[in-house]
Amino acid sequence: xxxxxxxxxxxxxxxxxxxxxxxxxxxxxxxxxxxxxxxxxxxxxxxxxxxxxxxxxxxxxxxxxxxxxxxxxxxxxxxxxxxxxxxxxxxxxxxxxxxxxxxxxxxxxxxxxxxxxxxxxxxxxxxxxxxxxxxxxxxxxxxxxxxxxxxxxxxxxxxxxxxxxxxxxxxxxxxxxxxxxxxxxxxxxxxxxxxxxxxxxxxxxxxxxxxxxxxxxxxxxxxxxxxxxxxxxxxxxxxxxxxxxxxxxxxxxxxxxxxxxxxxxxxxxxxxxxxxxxxxxxxxxxxxxxxxxxxxxxxxxxxxxxxxxxxxxxxxxxxxxxxxxxxxxx
Amino acid sequence: xxxxxxxxxxxxxxxxxxxxxxxxxxxxxxxxxxxxxxxxxxxxxxxxxxxxxxxxxxxxxxxxxxxxxxxxxxxxxxxxxxxxxxxxxxxxxxxxxxxxxxxxxxxxxxxxxxxxxxxxxxxxxxxxxxxxxxxxxxxxxxxxxxxxxxxxxxxxxxxxxxxxxxxxxxxxxxxxxxxxxxxxxxxxxxxxxxxxxxxxxxxxxxxxxxxxxxxxxxxxxxxxxxxxxxxxxxxxxxxxxxxxxxxxxxxxxxxxxxxxxxxxxxxxxxxxxxxxxxxxxxxxxxxxxxxxxxxxxxxxxxxxxxxxxxxxxxxxxxxxxxxxxxxxxx
Amino acid sequence: xxxxxxxxxxxxxxxxxxxxxxxxxxxxxxxxxxxxxxxxxxxxxxxxxxxxxxxxxxxxxxxxxxxxxxxxxxxxxxxxxxxxxxxxxxxxxxxxxxxxxxxxxxxxxxxxxxxxxxxxxxxxxxxxxxxxxxxxxxxxxxxxxxxxxxxxxxxxxxxxxxxxxxxxxxxxxxxxxxxxxxxxxxxxxxxxxxxxxxxxxxxxxxxxxxxxxxxxxxxxxxxxxxxxxxxxxxxxxxxxxxxxxxxxxxxxxxxxxxxxxxxxxxxxxxxxxxxxxxxxxxxxxxxxxxxxxxxxxxxxxxxxxxxxxxxxxxxxxxxxxxxxxxxxxx
Numbered sequence: 001x002x003x004x005x006x007x008x009x010x011x012x013x014x015x016x017x018x019x020x021x022x023x024x025x026x027x028x029x030x031x032x033x034x035x036x037x038x039x040x041x042x043x044x045x046x047x048x049x050x051x052x053x054x055x056x057x058x059x060x061x062x063x064x065x066x067x068x069x070x071x072x073x074x075x076x077x078x079x080x081x082x083x084x085x086x087x088x089x090x091x092x093x094x095x096x097x098x099x100x101x102x103x104x105x106x107x108x109x110x111x112x113x114x115x116x117x118x119x120x121x122x123x124x125x126x127x128x129x130x131x132x133x134x135x136x137x138x139x140x141x142x143x144x145x146x147x148x149x150x151x152x153x154x155x156x157x158x159x160x161x162x163x164x165x166x167x168x169x170x171x172x173x174x175x176x177x178x179x180x181x182x183x184x185x186x187x188x189x190x191x192x193x194x195x196x197x198x199x200x201x202x203x204x205x206x207x208x209x210x211x212x213x214x215x216x217x218x219x220x221x222x223x224x225x226x227x228x229x230x231x232x233x234x235x236x237x238x239x240x241x242x243x244x245x246x247x248x249x250x251x252x253x254x255x256x257x258x259x260x261x262x263x264x265x266x267x268x269x270x271x272x273x274x275x276x277x278x279x280x281x282x283x284x285x286x287x288x289x290x291x292x293x294x295x296x297x298x299x300x301x302x303x304x305x306x307x308x309x310x311x312x313x314x315x316x317x318x319x320x321x322x323x324x325x326x327x328x329x330x
Numbered sequence: 331x332x333x334x335x336x337x338x339x340x341x342x343x344x345x346x347x348x349x350x351x352x353x354x355x356x357x358x359x360x361x362x363x364x365x366x367x368x369x370x371x372x373x374x375x376x377x378x379x380x381x382x383x384x385x386x387x388x389x390x391x392x393x394x395x396x397x398x399x400x401x402x403x404x405x406x407x408x409x410x411x412x413x414x415x416x417x418x419x420x421x422x423x424x425x426x427x428x429x430x431x432x433x434x435x436x437x438x439x440x441x442x443x444x445x446x447x448x449x450x451x452x453x454x455x456x457x458x459x460x461x462x463x464x465x466x467x468x469x470x471x472x473x474x475x476x477x478x479x480x481x482x483x484x485x486x487x488x489x490x491x492x493x494x495x496x497x498x499x500x501x502x503x504x505x506x507x508x509x510x511x512x513x514x515x516x517x518x519x520x521x522x523x524x525x526x527x528x529x530x531x532x533x534x535x536x537x538x539x540x541x542x543x544x545x546x547x548x549x550x551x552x553x554x555x556x557x558x559x560x561x562x563x564x565x566x567x568x569x570x571x572x573x574x575x576x577x578x579x580x581x582x583x584x585x586x587x588x589x590x591x592x593x594x595x596x597x598x599x600x601x602x603x604x605x606x607x608x609x610x611x612x613x614x615x616x617x618x619x620x621x622x623x624x625x626x627x628x629x630x631x632x633x634x635x636x637x638x639x640x641x642x643x644x645x646x647x648x649x650x651x652x653x654x655x656x657x658x659x660x
Numbered sequence: 661x662x663x664x665x666x667x668x669x670x671x672x673x674x675x676x677x678x679x680x681x682x683x684x685x686x687x688x689x690x691x692x693x694x695x696x697x698x699x700x701x702x703x704x705x706x707x708x709x710x711x712x713x714x715x716x717x718x719x720x721x722x723x724x725x726x727x728x729x730x731x732x733x734x735x736x737x738x739x740x741x742x743x744x745x746x747x748x749x750x751x752x753x754x755x756x757x758x759x760x761x762x763x764x765x766x767x768x769x770x771x772x773x774x775x776x777x778x779x780x781x782x783x784x785x786x787x788x789x790x791x792x793x794x795x796x797x798x799x800x801x802x803x804x805x806x807x808x809x810x811x812x813x814x815x816x817x818x819x820x821x822x823x824x825x826x827x828x829x830x831x832x833x834x835x836x837x838x839x840x841x842x843x844x845x846x847x848x849x850x851x852x853x854x855x856x857x858x859x860x861x862x863x864x865x866x867x868x869x870x871x872x873x874x875x876x877x878x879x880x881x882x883x884x885x886x887x888x889x890x891x892x893x894x895x896x897x898x899x900x901x902x903x904x905x906x907x908x909x910x911x912x913x914x915x916x917x918x919x920x921x922x923x924x925x926x927x928x929x930x931x932x933x934x935x936x937x938x939x940x941x942x943x944x945x946x947x948x949x950x951x952x953x954x955x956x957x958x959x960x961x962x963x964x965x966x967x968x969x970x971x972x973x974x975x976x977x978x979x980x981x982x983x984x985x986x987x988x989x990x
Contacts, residue, residue: 051389052445059711061739072440075419079391079444082417087733087742106942110732113965114739115712282436305443381719382775402770405749409721409774412747612766635773 011133019318021133021142024151026191033196037161039314044307046083056317057086060117061107065132066106066145067093067123072214073145076220076305077120080312089116104128105135112137119143127148141319143312149183155280156189158311160197162304163235166276170197174272176223176230178205178261179239179288180250182212186280191218205229206262210251226261230271238263238279241288254287264290276300283308341463349648351463352474354481355523363526367491369644374637376413386647387416391446395437396475397423397453397463401460402612403475406635407450410642419446420602435465442467447650449473456480471649473642479513485610486519488641490527492634493565496606500527504602506534506553506560508591509569509618510580512542516610520567521548536592539580556591563601568593568609569619584617594620599629606630671793679901679978680791684811685853693856697821699974704967706743716977717746720777725767726805727753727783732941733736733805737780740972751774755908764788764797772797774917779803786810801979803972809843815940816849818971823895824962826936830857834932836883836890838865838921839948840910842872846940850897851878855864865889867921869910869919886921893931898923898939901948914947926951928958936960 012028025033046054055284062081064074074090081088093107111119118141119130126148133142143276146152160170167173175194181187181204194202195218200221204211215222223229230236241257251257268275277289277299285291342351342358349362376384392411394404404420411418423437441449448471451459456478463472476482490500497503505524511517511534524532525548532550534541545552554558560566571587581587598605607619607629615621624631672681672688685693708715722741724734733751741748753767771779778801781789786808793802806812820830827833835854841847841864854862855878862880864871875882883889890896901917910916928935937949937959945951954961 048445052387054393054576059713061712061742071421075421075441076444078419079446081419082391087739089738091731091735103945109962110941110965111735113962114736114969115708115966116739281440285433302439302443305440307446378775382721383719401751405751405771408749409747409776412721566738611770615763632769632773635770636775639774 011130018321019315020318021129021144022153022315023129023133023142023144025153025156025189026151026173028196030196030198033157033160033193036311036314036318037164039318040157040161040307040310041175043083043313043317044310044311046310052083053085054083055085057081057084057117057320060084060086060320061089061115062086062118062120062316063089063091063111063116064120064145065091065093065111067120067121067128068146070122070146071124071142076308077143077145077312077316080309080316081118081120082142082292083309084317085312086117086316104131104278108132108135112140116140118316119291120145124148133189141316143315143319146185148185149188149275152185152280153189153193154308154312154315155186156193157315158304158308159186159190159237159278159280160193161278161307161311162278162300165303165307166300167234170194173199173235174201174203174233175199175235176203176205176233176271177220177237177239178226178229178263180210180241180245181206181215181239183242183245184239187239188218188236191220195219203229203233205261207251207257210245226263226267228272230267230275233271233275233321236263236275236277238277238283238289238292240280240282241284246287258287263288263293264287265292265296274298278304281305338440341460348651349553349645351459351474351643352483352649353459353463353472353474355483355486355519355526356481358526360526360528363487363490363523366487366641366644366648367494369489369636369648370491370640373413373643373647374640376640376643378382383415384412384413385415387414387447387650390414390416390448390451391419391444392416392448392646393419393421393441393446393476394450395421395423395441395452396528397451397458398476398622400452400476402510403452406638407642408640409474410646411448411450411518413639414620414643414647416447417648434462438462442470447471448646450475452476454476454478471646471648473645476515477507478515479518480515481519482515482610482643483519483523484638486523486643487645488634488638489516489520489567489608489610490523491641492608493606495633495637496630497564500524503529503565504531504533504560504563505529505565505567506533506535506563506601507550507567507569508556508593510540510571510575511536511545511569512540513572513575514569516567517569518548521550533559533563535591537587542577544606556593556597557600560597560601560605563605566593566601566605566607568607568613568619570610570612571614576617588617592616592618592620592624595622595626598623604628608634611635670774671790675709678965678981679975681789682805682975682979683789683793683802683804683812685813685816685849685856688856690856690858693820693853696817696924696971696974696978697824699978700817700967700970701823703743703973703977704970704990706970706973712743713745714743715745717741717744717777717980719836720744720746720980721749721775722746722778722780722976723749723751723771723776723895724780725751725753725771725782725783726807727781727788728806730782730806733782736968737803737805737972740969740976741778741780743969744766744973744977745776746976766958768792768795772798773798777801778976780805781807781891785808786968790980798900801976803975803979806845808845809848810845811849812845813849813853814968814972814975816847816853817975818964819846819850819897819938819940820853821967821971822938822960823936825963825976826960827894830854830859833859833864833895834861834893835859835895835897836863836865836893837880837897837899838886838889838923839864840870840901840905841875842870843902843905844899847897848878851880855879861968863889863893865921867911867917870905885928886923887930890931890935893935896923896935896937898936898943900940900942901944918947922950923953925952925956928953934958936966941965 122145129144205223452475459474706726789804
C-alpha cells in the first residue's frame with residue numbers, strides 16, 4: 001500500500017476543532033465523524049422534500065477541480081453544492097489551463113484571486129488535495145474527492161452514514177471489505193473511519209496480489225478466501241475491480257476472479273442473514289458482484305448514492321461554517 | 331419506416347389523464363395537445379418580458395441525459411428549465427459512466443438515487459426514452475428529446491404551436507412535409523400531431539428512396555414531385571437532409587436533390603400566397619432550402635426556435651404538475 | 661500588426677453615449693473608460709464580501725460563445741455573470757452546431773430567437789465580435805472576449821483598473837509593454853486605453869521580429885533592449901510568449917529569449933523602485949518572467965485576476981443598462 005503523504009497535524013481543523021478542509025478521515029475524532037453524520041441526517045430529509053434547496057451557501061462559489069474524469073462524483077458534488085444554493089464552476093483541468101503549461105499552483109492562485117470559496121479536488125496523485133489545502137488562502141476550504149490510491153473521505157463518510165442508518169450502531173459489527181484492496185482509496189478511507197467509529201472486526205478479502213503486505217498494520221485481518229472472510233459479517237463492502245487490473249499480473253482471468261471473489265447469493269449464506277451489501281459504484285456486474293446480489297434485497301448500493309448527496313452537503317456546509325458564522329455575528 | 335416500440339397504453343398519462351411523461355404525441359388527445367399549446371402561450375410572454383424567470387420548478391433538478399450530441403436541442407431544454415428556475419445537470423453519456431462499462435439502467439438508477447426530478451433524454455435508438463420511462467420512480471418525469479427515427483414530440487408541439495399562432499386554426503389546412511421522410515422522427519411526430527389536431531390534407535414529398543413504402547397507413551398522401559406536393563398548401567415543413575444521406579444510395583447528387591426537392595422562391599408560386607415555411611433546423615442552405623426562402627418573409631423558422639423554449643417550458647411544467655400539486659395541497 | 665476591421669462609428673454606443681457593446685477600447689472617451697473603472701470599483705467590494713451576488717442581471721441569459729478554448733477567460737466571465745445573478749450558457753462552438761455545417765450567422769440568429777441577452781465572444785479571427793455586434797437584435801449586447809490579434813478590451817480595462825488602484829493616476833506614468841507585441845491583442849488594447857487615459861510615455865519592448873514595423877503610428881516608442889525599455893518605468897506589462905512562437909523564425913531559442921527579454925529581479929533595478937509588474941496570464945515561468953519576479957512584492961498579477969471579475973461585472977451591467985433602465989421606468 002502506498003504510504004500517504006505525512007499529514008501536518010491539524011491541517012483539516014480550525015483552532016477550535018471545527019472542520020476547515022476535508023482531506024482524509026485519518027486522525028479525525030469519533031465526535032467529528034458523528035457530527036458529520038448528524039448533519040447529513042438533516043440534509044437527507046432536504047433531498048427528499050419537494051423543494052430541495054437550502055440557502056446555506058448562497059453567494060458562495062464552489063469549484064469542481066477535476067484532474068481525473070469522474071462524472072458520477074462530480075455530479076454528486078455539483079448537486080450537493082446547488083442544493084446548498086452555491087454557484088458551481090466545473091473545471092476539467094486535463095483540458096484546461098495546464099494544457100497551456102500553467103502549473104497546478106498557478107491555477108489555484110488564479111481561481112483564488114477570483115474569490116472562490118471552495119475547491120472540490122479529484123486527482124490521480126496521492127496528496128494532491130493536501131498540497132492544495134496547504135496553499136490556499138484562509139477563507140477557502142478544500143474537499144478531497146479522491147486522490148490517487150490515498151483517500152476518498154466523502155465516500156467513507158457516506159459508507160459510515162449508510163451503515164449507521166441500517167445498523168444503528170458500529171460497536172460489535174463485523175465488516176468485510178472485498179476486492180482490490182491494494183489500489184483502493186475507498187478501502188483505506190473506510191478502514192480508518194470504521195476504526196475511529198469503534199468497529200473492531202474489520203476484514204479485507206482479496207487475492208494475495210491485491211493485498212498490501214503491510215495491511216495488518218492498519219488493524220485489519222486479511223483473508224484470501226471469500227467464504228471465510230465474510231463469515232458472520234454484518235456488512236460487506238465490495239470494491240470495484242478497475243479495468244486496468246483485469247488483465248495481466250494481478251489476476252489470472254476475469255472468470256477465475258469471479259469464481260473466487262465474485263459475490264453471489266450462494267456465497268451469502270456465510271454472512272449473517274441481515275448482512276447489507278455495499279459498493280462505491282459503478283459496479284461491474286458479473287466481475288466482482290453478481291446482478292442478483294447487486295439488485296437484491298440486501299443491497300444498499302443505491303441508498304449509498306442518495307446518502308452521498310446528504311453527506312457531501314454536510315461536509316461542504318460544515319467546512320464553510322467558519323466563513324459563514326462571522327457573517328452572522330457581525 | 332421503422333416501427334416504433336409498442337406503447338403501453340397510458341404510460342405517458344396519470345390515472346386522471348394528466349401528462350406524466352412526454353414520449354410521443356401518438357395516442358394523445360386533441361384536448362391535451364391544446365392544453366400544451368395554451369400553456370406554452372402563457373410562457374411565450376414570459377420569454378419576451380425583461381425578467382424571464384418563473385419559480386414553477388424551483389428546487390427541482392432536471393437532467394439533460396444526452397446519448398447523442400445536440401447542442402441546439404440541449405440548449406433549448408437547458409434554457410427552458412432555467413427559466414422555470416430548475417437546477418440543470420448536463421450529462422453527456424457518450425463521455426460519461428457508460429465509458430466505465432456501466433449500463434444505461436445503472437446510470438438511471440444512480441441519478442434517480444440522487445433525487446433528480448426529470449430526465450430529458452436524447453438517444454440515437456428508437457424507444458430509449460420509453461425504456462427509461464418504464465423504469466423510473468413514480469415522482470420522475472421523462473421527456474423525449476428525440477429517439478432514433480421514432481419521435482421528437484417537443485419539436486412536433488413547437489411546430490403545432492407555430493402553425494396555430496400564424497394560422498389560428500388547424501381545420502381545413504393543407505400541410506406538406508418535404509424531404510427525408512424515411513429517416514425523420516420530426517416527420518413522424520408532426521404527422522401524428524397534425525392528424526390529432528384535425529388536419530386532413532397532409533402530404534409527404536420526397537424522392538421514392540426516402541419515402542417509407544407503408545407511409546399511406548399514417549393517413550398522408552405521398553408525392554414524388556415538389557410542385558404538385560406543395561400545390562395550394564398553407565404550411566410547408568422542410569426537413570433537414572442529414573449529411574450521412576447526402577451521398578450513396580439515397581440521392582443521386584446534392585445538385586440533383588436541390589434541383590428536384592430544394593425549396594426556392596420560384597417553386598413557391600405553387601403554394602398559397604400566405605404559405606408559411608418551417609424547418610426544424612439546422613438548415614442546409616442550398617441543399618434542401620434556398621437562402622432566399624429561409625430568410626424570406628414567409629419563413630417562420632426563427633419563430634419556431636423561440637416557440638421551442640415556450641413549448642418546452644409548458645411540457646416540463648405540466649409533467650411536473652402531479653409532483654407540484656400535492657405540495658400545494660398538503 | 662494586423663489592421664483591425666474598420667469600425668463603424670458608434671457601433672459600441674447608444675445614441676445618448678452609453679455602452680451597448682464592448683468590442684474595443686479604440687475610439688472610446690476618457691469619460692467612458694473612467695465610468696467603467698468607477699463601476700468596477702463598486703463591484704470590487706461585492707466580490708470581497710461574504711455573499712457575492714447582486715441581482716442586476718436576474719432573469720438575463722448570458723451566452724459564452726467560445727470559438728477558441730480559454731478556460732480562464734470563460735471562467736471569469738461565467739463568474740462575473742453569475743455574481744450579477746444572470747443565467748449562463750456555455751457554448752463551445754468548435755464542438756457545436758457548426759460541426760453540423762451551420763453558419764456563424766445561423767448560430768447567432770438561433771440563439772437570438774431563444775431570447776438570450778448577451779453574447780461574450782471569443783474567436784481566433786479579428787473582427788468576429790464586430791461582425792456579430794452588427795447582426796444582433798437591438799436588445800442584445802456583445803462583449804469581445806478576445807478576437808484574433810485585434811483586441812481584448814476587458815483585459816485592457818482590468819489592466820487600467822489595476823494601474824489606477826495602485827498608482828492613483830495615469831498622467832505622468834511611464835509604462836513599458838514587453839514581449840510579443842506583434843501577435844498581441846492585449847498589447848494593442850492596452851496601448852489604446854493608456855493613450856485615452858492620458859499616458860504619454862508608452863514603450864514597447866521586443867525583439868525586432870516581434871515588433872510591428874508601423875508600431876510608432878500607435879504613439880508608442882519601440883525598444884529592442886529590455887534595460888533601456890524599462891528605465892524609470894512605473895508599470896511593466898509583460899506579455900505571454902505563445903508556445904507556437906517559441907520555436908522557429910521569431911526567436912532564436914527560449915534560453916536566448918529569456919536572457920535578453922525575460923524579466924528578472926536584477927533587471928528591475930532599471931525601473932522605478934515602486935514599479936508594478938503586470939501580466940495577463942497564464943505566465944510562462946522562466947520564459948518571459950522569472951518566478952522571483954512573478955511571485956515577488958512588485959507583482960500585481962493576481963490582483964489583475966481579481967480585478968478581472970469586477971471589471972467584467974461592470975462592463976456587462978453597463979452594456980445591459982439600456983435594457984435594464986426601461987424596465988425600471990415602466
